[in-house]
Amino acid sequence: MIVIIRNAAWVDAWDADLGQHFYRQDVDVVFDGNRLVHIDPDYTGKADQIIDGSALCVMPGMVNVHTHLQSESLGRGLIEELGNPALYMTGILDEKSVFVTSGLTEQAGGATAQLAANAASTQNAIAELLKSGATTVVDLAVAYDGWLDLLAGTGIRAVAAPMYRDARWHVPTGHRLDYLWDIEKGRRDFATALEAVDAATNHPSGRLSAMIAPMQIDTCGIELLRDSLAAARQRRLKMTVHCSQHIPEFQEMVRRHGVTPVQWMHENGLLGPDTLLGHALFLDHHSLVQWWTRRDLDLLADTGTSVAHCPVVFSRYGQMMEDVGTYIRKGVNVAIGTDTEPQNMAEELRMASTLGRAAARSVRGVWLSELFHAATIGGANALGRDDLGRLAVGAKADLVMLDLDAPGMRPVRDPLRSFVFSAADRAVRHVFVDGRQVVKDGAVLTIDHKALSFSLQTSQDAFVRNAPYVDFRGRSADEISPPSFRIEGRN
Structure with a gap:
C-alpha cells in the first residue's frame, strides 16, 4: 500500500551527511509498505491513500528505550509522591515497589489477577506512548504468558527486554538495604529470559525484537553480567542494565569494590556500544555522591556506552541528572525513556529540557534539538538500528503527524518547540508504525483505551489490597501513600 502525505506544511527530515534533523516545508512524504520512498515536492506516482498535509507537521516516531509497561500505569495516584528519605529519597527499593513490582499474592487474586494487571497496564501504557509520538518502546518486564502477542497486538514496534537477577532487595527496617541472593534462581530466570528473547526475535509480527536485560548492577553477579553480554553479542543484540540509579546502589558498589558502578563495569569489560545503561544518574561527579574521581562520564563517552535518560521519575524524588547537556557534549549517546506514568514522551522531553537547564544553571544548558535527537537517533543508536528515528528514504515508515x-x-514558527513546550500529546493526530496506521484523529485504533480504564482500575484495586502482604513492614496502601486529602464516605 502506497501512502502519500501530500504537501506537508512542515517535515522534520534527516540529513545523513550532517547527522542531524532539519526542517523542510511543503513537501510530499511517501511510503510504500513499511519503507519511506520519497520526501520531496511533487510526487507523481500512484497512491492507495492520500493524506492532506497542509495543516500537518510530519516527524519521525520517537524511540523510548526504557520503561516498564507491565507495572507503571498501576501506580497512578499512588506512586507520584513516594520516596524514602532514609534511603536518600529513592522509592524503588521499598515504597514504590509495593505497587509496581511486587507480585499479587493469593489474598489479592494471585496469578490470574496478576496476568490481568499486566495486560491492562501494558496496553494502557502503549496507548499513551502512541498518542504522545512514540513508535518504538523497550519493555523491561519479567516475562509472562502472552506477553509477546500482547505487545504485537498493540501495533507498536516493541523491544522485549525480559529481566532477571541473582538477588532481591530487602529493606526490613526502612533504612537499611539488604540483598537476598539466590544464584540458582538467577540462572533459571536467565534461561527463561533467553527463551523469550529468541521468541521475540522470531515473532511473526515482524515488529518485535529483543534486548538482554539483567535487572540491576547491584543485584547481578559478575558471572551473570558477563554471560548476559556474551548472549547479546552472540545474537547481535544489545544489553541493558540499571546502573547508578540511586545512591544506596552507588554506596553498595563502592563498599564491595572500592570504585563507582561505572568504573567497576569498565574494569570488567561490560561497557561499550553493546551496552545501554538505565539512568546512569549518580556518576562520580554528581554533587549528591561526593566521590573523589571524575572519570565516569569520560568512560561512557570513550567506550560508546549509551545512557537511558528518564527525568520525570527522578524529579519526583527531588533528583536530577547533572547534567544532560554535559553528557551529550562529552559525546555520550543519550537516549530517552519514560520509566513511570504517565507514559508521555513529549512530557519527558519537556522535563528533560527544564531539569537540564536547572542542573546546568544555564538557559543554554541543553537545547531542544539535542533532546529530540536523543529521543529519536539516540534511541535508534542504542538499539543498533539505522532505520528508526528519522525521516529518510529507506527508513522504516514509523512517523507521527502533528495537527x-x-x-x-x-x-x-518552530513546530517542535510548540509540540514539546506547549501542545504535547494534544497535537498528535495520526501515527503510523511499520506503514500501518495505529492512531487516527488522536484515537488509538489498536486498543480500546476507554474500556481499558476499567480493567486498570480493577487491577490497581488488587494492588492496594495486596500492600500489607508484600510491604516489608506490613503497612497498608493508605499508610504508604496517604491520599492528598481525607476521604469521607469510603466503605
Missing part, C-alpha cells in the same frame, strides 16, 4: 491547528501549536 498544526491544535491548541498550543499556533502560532507556528
Whole structure:
C-alpha cells in the first residue's frame, strides 16, 4: 500500500551527511509498505491513500528505550509522591515497589489477577506512548504468558527486554538495604529470559525484537553480567542494565569494590556500544555522591556506552541528572525513556529540557534539538538500528503527524518547540508504525483505551489490597501513600 502525505506544511527530515534533523516545508512524504520512498515536492506516482498535509507537521516516531509497561500505569495516584528519605529519597527499593513490582499474592487474586494487571497496564501504557509520538518502546518486564502477542497486538514496534537477577532487595527496617541472593534462581530466570528473547526475535509480527536485560548492577553477579553480554553479542543484540540509579546502589558498589558502578563495569569489560545503561544518574561527579574521581562520564563517552535518560521519575524524588547537556557534549549517546506514568514522551522531553537547564544553571544548558535527537537517533543508536528515528528514504515508515491547528501549536514558527513546550500529546493526530496506521484523529485504533480504564482500575484495586502482604513492614496502601486529602464516605 502506497501512502502519500501530500504537501506537508512542515517535515522534520534527516540529513545523513550532517547527522542531524532539519526542517523542510511543503513537501510530499511517501511510503510504500513499511519503507519511506520519497520526501520531496511533487510526487507523481500512484497512491492507495492520500493524506492532506497542509495543516500537518510530519516527524519521525520517537524511540523510548526504557520503561516498564507491565507495572507503571498501576501506580497512578499512588506512586507520584513516594520516596524514602532514609534511603536518600529513592522509592524503588521499598515504597514504590509495593505497587509496581511486587507480585499479587493469593489474598489479592494471585496469578490470574496478576496476568490481568499486566495486560491492562501494558496496553494502557502503549496507548499513551502512541498518542504522545512514540513508535518504538523497550519493555523491561519479567516475562509472562502472552506477553509477546500482547505487545504485537498493540501495533507498536516493541523491544522485549525480559529481566532477571541473582538477588532481591530487602529493606526490613526502612533504612537499611539488604540483598537476598539466590544464584540458582538467577540462572533459571536467565534461561527463561533467553527463551523469550529468541521468541521475540522470531515473532511473526515482524515488529518485535529483543534486548538482554539483567535487572540491576547491584543485584547481578559478575558471572551473570558477563554471560548476559556474551548472549547479546552472540545474537547481535544489545544489553541493558540499571546502573547508578540511586545512591544506596552507588554506596553498595563502592563498599564491595572500592570504585563507582561505572568504573567497576569498565574494569570488567561490560561497557561499550553493546551496552545501554538505565539512568546512569549518580556518576562520580554528581554533587549528591561526593566521590573523589571524575572519570565516569569520560568512560561512557570513550567506550560508546549509551545512557537511558528518564527525568520525570527522578524529579519526583527531588533528583536530577547533572547534567544532560554535559553528557551529550562529552559525546555520550543519550537516549530517552519514560520509566513511570504517565507514559508521555513529549512530557519527558519537556522535563528533560527544564531539569537540564536547572542542573546546568544555564538557559543554554541543553537545547531542544539535542533532546529530540536523543529521543529519536539516540534511541535508534542504542538499539543498533539505522532505520528508526528519522525521516529518510529507506527508513522504516514509523512517523507521527502533528495537527498544526491544535491548541498550543499556533502560532507556528518552530513546530517542535510548540509540540514539546506547549501542545504535547494534544497535537498528535495520526501515527503510523511499520506503514500501518495505529492512531487516527488522536484515537488509538489498536486498543480500546476507554474500556481499558476499567480493567486498570480493577487491577490497581488488587494492588492496594495486596500492600500489607508484600510491604516489608506490613503497612497498608493508605499508610504508604496517604491520599492528598481525607476521604469521607469510603466503605
